[in-house]
Amino acid sequence: MPTKQCCRKKPALRAVLFSSTLLGIFPAVSAVADDTDTVQELSEIVITAGRNPVPAEKVGRAFTVLTGEELEKTQTRYVADALRRVPGVAVSRTGSFGGLTQIRIRGSEGNHVLVLIDGVEVSGTSSGEFDFGSLQVADIDRIEVIRGPQSALFGSNAAAGVIQIITKGGIRNGYKVTGRSEVGTDKTVLGNVLVQGGGETYDVAVSGAVRGTEGFNISDYGSEKDGDRNLTLNGKGRWDITDDVYVDGNLRFVDRDSDTDDQDFSWGSPTYAEVIDTPSTVESTEFFGGGGLTWELFEDRFVQKFRGEVASQKYRGETTGGENGSDGKRTHLSYQGTFAFETPQLLSSAHSLTGAAEWERETYRNVYPSSASQGLKQERDLFGTVAEYRGEFFDRAFVTGAVRYDQNDSFKNTVTYSASGAYLFPDFGTRLHASVGTGSTNPTFFEQFGFVPSSFIGNPNLKPETNFGWDVGVEQKFWQDRGSFGITYFQERLEDEIQTQFTPNFESTPVNLNGTSKRRGIEVSLGLEVIKNLYAKAAYTYLDAKEPSGEQEVRRPPHSGSFSLTYGFHENRGTVFVDAVYNGEMTDFDFSVSPTRRATLGDYININVGADYQVTDNLQVFGRVENLLDQDYEEVYGFNTQGFTAFAGFKATF
Secondary structure, eight states, X not given: OXXXXXOOSOHHHHHHHHHHHHHXXXXXXXXXXXXXXXXXXOOXXXXXXXXXXXXXXXXXXXXXXXXXXXHHHTTOOBHHHHHTTSTTEEXXXXXXXXXXXXXXXXXXXXXXXXXXXXXXXXXXXXXXXXXXXTOBOTTEEEEEEEESOOHHHHOTTOSSEEEEEEEOOOOSSXXXXXXXXXXXXXXXXXXXXXXXXXXXXXXXXXXXXXXEEEEEXXXXXXXXXXXXXXXXXXXXXXXXXXXXXXXXXXEEEEEEEEEEEEEOOOTTOTTTTSEEEEEEEEEEEEEEEEEEEEEEETTTTEEEEEXXXXXXXXXXXXXXXXXXXXXXXXXXXXXXXXXXXXXXXTTTEEEEEEEEEEEEEEEEEESSOSSTGGGSOEEEEEEEEEEEEEEEETTTEEEEEEEEEEEESSSOOEEEEEEEEEEEETTTTEEEEEEEEEEEEXXXXXXXXXXXXXXXXXXXXXXXXXEEEEEEXXXXXXTTTTEEEEEEEEEEEEESOEEEXXXXXXXXXEEEOSSEEEEEEXXXXXXXXXXXXXXXXXXXXXXXXXXXXXXXXXXXXXXXXXXXXXXXXXXXXXXXXXXXXXXXXXXXXXXXXXXXXXXXXXOEEEEXXXXXXXXXXXXXXXXXXXXXTOOOOOSSTTOOOOOSEEEEEEEEEO
């Protein structure tokens, strides 16, 4: 059997090349910048860390916010690539863009992370997780990543954290049109347009993005390239009926068609269990929509929100083993009321009490069942109630507590809770934060009822996974607020972890593991204005994620990090950047032997560089190189990744 080589370039060589690249950049940018007296003014960041938006400094949980402006400067085109820079986050992509891309937070599985786009849950009803394979950043205003158990606020699928993606909204009393187009050496063609407008009492934003690429060969066997085609349409708007009442809504449509390759499970084949060239494809159609009414009473002291959401997903796959596919739908209705009041005589404090009720129905159907029972439409209902308290004391201490009760007709009822706090030392630029909470993740429809005919067999007797986690951290500003440093320590215990077990003939079924899965680690972040218009950001994560047996969890590197530099020149009409991501050595499943063993995937450094220039007020040109060092590495065992690739394009604004 051919020997699979992974990350063939030696770490020492990578380190030398990486260092040389950075050393070459620093003198160049330093020679141009001669004024270090101006500090970048940052607007107050408000995040949706609970049932209501909260200023970032008052949040007691570990979080990261990536702004659309930041992503624009580094020419980041995919949300998954943006998340690689976030502490505590691991990304694994199955080959080419468009292939299954999973996001894990603090050693969790993908279905332990709740993903929202404009407040609508987009996680697949069948798999319980969101596939980030083709999600572009074209119309994104910001990305919020909240780490740690969030089930008390958001229910199942939020046991490890929440990723909230907020798209760009409309503008009042005017309009704006932004278009972008780019091409790449891998025959990528990308285009997107965003139209924003509105009047005195309303605003609306509509965007569309298309991407097509020939891609690259994700297999070591053969020469067939695996491409991806994607169409995304998005719209959102708001109408102020009165000064106290407004309605808002959003719609999103995604059509994807991706080429992929299969693993060879023909016993006795020289390429057994290896990824080989096949004409396999994966197609999906997704629709998400939501709308709500907000009513503000008593000078905004009592705010009521009524909201309805729907999500529909259709997946179809054609492989050498046959066809597979599923249809899923989620309907969500909710009510939330928040009452705010102050008690200045008591600890100079302010408070808010929030109560919420939610109803949700999920459906699933296996389109190509291997038995009559597999083809039945599956359905489950959930009713949840939430209570949340927020308190502020002396404008320095902030506490939050929440409890949730879920009634699920398919599993036992659950109670989850969370508590968090933050304390500010304004004179020293210091913020302390800590949180504790529990989580619960229901088995997915795939896990219960199977998916791929006669190969992935469901287990209807699965129990929900439950977890308990806590963290504590500090953030420190320094150098006249030019820099900010943060460090967080976390621990988590997971019970009844669901893991897929494999037989010698590659039949598989999920089971609940006996014992406790343990995760712990450290998250570090650094931001610094080195000199005027030169900004540096860095992040590092240490993760110790172990199964009950003590074995390391797959696709979770113990060491990972990122580093970026951006420099604005010529009165900030131009920008140059270097962006590097480090992924440490990790393990993955190797199916070439029975029983299945763990293979080691080597570490790698992926470096991107680029520049842009504002030619006129309405026209910008840009270019970048991805994987500058042409690293040969794997994120999933057996699947190749993209090599050296160059892109160029323009952006026009009217």
